Amino acid sequence: MQMYATNIRLTAILNHACSNVSRYELLKGSSNLSNFPITTRVDVQCDVNSFLDKKYVNQTCNLLAKASSGSSGQPVVTYWRQDNYIRSMHTLWNKRRQYYGILPYSKKLDFTLESTEEPLFEINKSGISASRKILEYPQRVCQLFDVVEQVQIDWIYIQPYVARCITRILNSNKKYIPTCIKYIEFVGEILSQSTRKEVEELFNCQTANMYGSEEMNGIAFECPYHHMHVLNDNVYVETEFADGGRIYLTGLHNYAMPLIRYEQGDVISIHRNVTCKCGYCGDNIDIIKGRSYEQLENNISSMLNPYTLITVMEALNPIVNNCILEYRFRHIKATNDLVLFITLKSDNLIVHEQIKLILFEHLLKYSFLNRLKNIVISKDLFSQQKYSPLEII
Amino acid sequence: MSGGIYMNNSIILRLDQIIIRLSNGTLEPSELNDTTDLIVDAGFDSLSLVECIVEIEREFDFIFDDDYMEMEKLQSYSTIKNYVLSKVSEE
Numbered sequence: 001m002q003m004y005a006t007n008i009r010l011t012a013i014l015n016h017a018c019s020n021v022s023r024y025e026l027l028k029g030s031s032n033l034s035n036f037p038i039t040t041r042v043d044v045q046c047d048v049n050s051f052l053d054k055k056y057v058n059q060t061c062n063l064l065a066k067a068s069s070g071s072s073g074q075p076v077v078t079y080w081r082q083d084n085y086i087r088s089m090h091t092l093w094n095k096r097r098q099y100y101g102i103l104p105y106s107k108k109l110d111f112t113l114e115s116t117e118e119p120l121f122e123i124n125k126s127g128i129s130a131s132r133k134i135l136e137y138p139q140r141v142c143q144l145f146d147v148v149e150q151v152q153i154d155w156i157y158i159q160p161y162v163a164r165c166i167t168r169i170l171n172s173n174k175k176y177i178p179t180c181i182k183y184i185e186f187v188g189e190i191l192s193q194s195t196r197k198e199v200e201e202l203f204n205c206q207t208a209n210m211y212g213s214e215e216m217n218g219i220a221f222e223c224p225y226h227h228m229h230v231l232n233d234n235v236y237v238e239t240e241f242a243d244g245g246r247i248y249l250t251g252l253h254n255y256a257m258p259l260i261r262y263e264q265g266d267v268i269s270i271h272r273n274v275t276c277k278c279g280y281c282g283d284n285i286d287i288i289k290g291r292s293y294e295q296l297e298n299n300i301s302s303m304l305n306p307y308t309l310i311t312v313m314e315a316l317n318p319i320v321n322n323c324i325l326e327y328r329f330r331h332i333k334a335t336n337d338l339v340l341f342i343t344l345k346s347d348n349l350i351v352h353e354q355i356k357l358i359l360f361e362h363l364l365k366y367s368f369l370n371r372l373k374n375i376v377i378s379k380d381l382f383s384q385q386k387y388s389p390l391e392i393i
Numbered sequence: 394m395s396g397g398i399y400m401n402n403s404i405i406l407r408l409d410q411i412i413i414r415l416s417n418g419t420l421e422p423s424e425l426n427d428t429t430d431l432i433v434d435a436g437f438d439s440l441s442l443v444e445c446i447v448e449i450e451r452e453f454d455f456i457f458d459d460d461y462m463e464m465e466k467l468q469s470y471s472t473i474k475n476y477v478l479s480k481v482s483e484e
Contacts, residue, residue, distance in 0.1 A: 009459070064439065083464040086442050090462070093447045103451065104444035105415065125417070126440070 003282065006232045009252040016053075017258040023050040024260065033238070038248060039262045041068075041076050051257050052079065063256050068214040069188075069386065078215045081256045085217075088253040091234040092210070092218030099224055099278065100183045100206055106154035109144075109181075111162045120144075127153055132162055141169045149178035156181060156203075159188045161387030164195045167202045168325070177203055185210050189387055190288055192310045194317065211288060213264055216251050220285045223278040230270075230283040237270070237283060244269030246292050265291050267305065294390050296331055304366045309389045312362045319358055323351050326378075330391045338371045341378040352377060401478055404453070408477055411448050412470065415441050429470035442467055449473070455480045 011031050017024040027035055049057045056063060056079065063079040080088070096102040107127040113120070114131065121130035121144050128151055134140050158166070163186065170177065184199060184207045191209045200207055208222040216235050220228045230237050236250040238261065247268050248261045267289040275281050289295065290306030297303060309329055317324050326343040340359065344351060356375055363372055412435060413422050419436035420429070431437040437445065446457055446467070466472045
């Protein structure tokens with residue numbers, strides 16, 4: 001039933017695009033998705049007009065403009081008719097309500113405030129918006145959580161790296177956690193099991209992972225049974241190979257600027273046609289492996305990527321009594337070398353040597369052993385930007 | 394017959410409460426009528442309209458049809474009211 005509805009929406013948007021959007025007009029009469037070209041971010045950035053419904057070309061003032069964060073380069077601007085945008089957002093909100101009892105007017109704390117100086121957080125209509133810069137001031141974080149209680153925040157919308165930092169600050173300051181927080185949603189970065197565990201232990205509430213983008217809105221959302229369900233109501237998902245690879249998305253609601261087979265830039269693995277205890281039938285995204293440019297191929301074609309690096313570090317950390325607080329690998333393109341930066345609970349040369357030995361063993365599996373040139377103990381890995389365990393320079 | 398009218402009134406009252414609450418003080422209950430435009434008169438934006446839809450769905454236990462999700466329909470109080478009444482009577 002669900003796939004039937006998705007297919008009807010897909011056919012409708014393809015037909016609309018062929019008749020009204022210059023990029024697709026040569027495909028008129030074709031409702032076969034595979035005939036459509038893959039669209040990249042660069043395609044959109046270079047010629048946004050060719051993606052717009054002709055009636056909005058140079059007439060975007062009545063449309064909503066949504067810009068991506070630009071964390072992987074230049075931002076992509078997507079234009080929406082207001083009703084299409086509402087329809088698209090509705091899918092995710094329905095799931096939030098169904099799974100976690102969160103409604104659009106539930107009070108939210110987010111970390112999207114773009115400010116590098118005071119005020120580092122502000123109260124607004126939807127709750128509280130804070131800047132990531134606040135992580136540099138533990139006392140301000142504690143004050144923020146006093147305000148969280150005053151405002152009676154219901155849920156937190158947060159990047160995993162920020163969540164981990166906040167959790168550690170609150171823990172080390174023995175801060176009381178307001179019981180009003182019912183739910184935490186992780187967004188924007190790969191979520192590791194250890195981060196989730198740390199956050200859940202402190203906040204003692206439900207958590208879920210959400211995969212979305214400004215171009216598409218919600219793409220996949222985690223149900224209470226911990227499966228990342230594709231939001232088939234909102235997007236049609238294709239992948240490079242049957243079981244995953246690069247993700248290509250077709251938005252089912254944006255008639256002002258249809259994005260068809262849009263290469264989001266992530267690499268995933270997918271499980272098709274699943275039935276979940278939550279009542280969902282459709283596709284699950286099993287693993288988000290990181291951005292496509294973060295997939296490092298070695299000489300035997302196995303991939304090292306942010307996901308595999310997280311897996312390696314998650315296996316390693318318990319062996320060294322969880323003494324690694326933060327880590328980031330740096331890949332140097334020119335030499336193909338890897339360097340690992342770590343922040344330890346305490347400086348300890350024995351632990352440092354132990355980490356080196358275990359890490360070598362793990363990286364051997366990925367044939368990347370000979371590429372790891374150094375392990376650097378760093379005091380501060382704090383980043384204002386989106387966190388990735390792999391930095392490429 | 395009077396039972397039907399009573400039921401309709403109760404539905405409209407619940408709908409009105411949602412809209413008044415989401416208008417955040419922009420709209421007084423006495424100002425809400427069939428000519429009310431939720432964007433112009435109640436100060437709704439995209440998010441408030443999503444809020445409104447999700448809240449109506451929760452309150453009356455139905456899902457908005459795709460073809461209803463058009464701006465002219467979503468911003469008109471009287472159209473929403475009639476739609477809610479028809480959907481609830483279908484249940």
